[in-house]
Amino acid sequence: LGSNFHFRTEILKHVLTTNRIKDIKSLQLAKFRKELGQFVIEGEKNVRELLQAQPYSSVVCEEVFAETVWLRKNRDTLPRSTHKYITEVTSRQLEVLSALTTPPPIIAVAAIPEEKIDFDPDNELVIYLDQIQDPGNAGTIMRLADWFGIRWVFASPDSADLWAPKVVQAGMGAFLRVKTARIDLIGLIDRSMPVLAADMTGQSVYSGNMPKNGVLLLGNEGQGISVSNERLITERITIPRTPRGGAESLNVATAAAIILSHMSK
């Protein structure tokens, strides 16, 4: 009983004011994420991973909002040390807070980490998103990077923001393990660094002779790689289309999946 009482006081100590709701909702826009240095994590799986990663993650949890009934059922499965972040809310309040059409029972706010760019282009493969527009694609690529043990996903300043709710959602926890930065490609690389891109004229992914390091450039869904970055490519990779295949191209995330699987073989 005592411990239960203690828990309750911890959970209820925050109050969700109208201003706070406004602040959290504003994090759906890149402008305010940048201004406030925060982003929103939605859904049970993502928030559980965030809480389990505390306090050693570079992504620091700041607040969690959980629906009353869900919280009653699940509070004992959340790390005890993270209960202090939790505010109990109604499902109506979660509907207001959520960017999703089906609001999840739990939403968290965390600080966007600032990471020092540290990778070894001679022995490591990193990904560069060149004007990727669709947040679903960006998130799926983050998830792929996470699967294939890629530490860094960089993005051009005009790519989808990797801290956007739909990117975080599609990434399935990748934001905890894969580091990101927005930077021009020219500022990221030096002359000695291999820059790889998928292209109709490159060597086949089936050649068995795939590079294992450098920067893998992934281009915009419609336009492909931008003209200025095109000049920086040093190696071209082709995914051969089956002779009887009819599609003109592949979705950027599925093309990335195929290339990464052949590079990590």
Next chain:
Amino acid sequence: LGSNFHFRTEILKHVLTTNRIKDIKSLQLAKFRKELGQFVIEGEKNVRELLQAQPYSSVVCEEVFAETVWLRKNRDTLPRSTHKYITEVTSRQLEVLSALTTPPPIIAVAAIPEEKIDFDPDNELVIYLDQIQDPGNAGTIMRLADWFGIRWVFASPDSADLWAPKVVQAGMGAFLRVKTARIDLIGLIDRSMPVLAADMTGQSVYSGNMPKNGVLLLGNEGQGISVSNERLITERITIPRTPRGGAESLNVATAAAIILSHMSK
């Protein structure tokens, strides 16, 4: 001048009544697609492909709605024999007709073809979608099938409808070349047919020993393969996670991309 006049009369012969708008909008729902035997194709690339495939495609175009200014610029680039399908509409009318947030300049209505199931399981690979829910995933898998020359994508009756606007959109013209049918897996296969599925315990896609025929089963985004279909699997395939990788799983379309690329090598 004469030919231009002739063109104009052809283009304007249809009138877009309120009832017709209601009918076309209703095609956003599976129920009415089934009832009317029609579906909607949105966007320049998809509609161009549909028109170029006439009159020999199994997907028969019935009507096209094109925005006035766009049509003036582009009518000469559309096959002359398909001008008879075109109704000139305002951008306001397209906004009403479209299921997309950014309405395209051209939308078509076509008949859903009924195809006779004809595949050779001994020499051909087909895909089966087991309760795939996300239309973006279903469309991306259709596009993959199209790239890898797969003729059939089957879906369980509780999968996303493959004629839904978002599936057609993400499929990038695949609906013209990849045939589909909704059918229970048990009704599709016989005892001699290999049924493949991605699984943690299967042989690695890197083994160089991948099957080249049968039914590739792709499971639901959250739950994986359904219990009843699980029993029908005859071969299991694994995509090895890089040892330092953190993700729990891959998105179903990216997993399919990796498996298909290793099967078609």
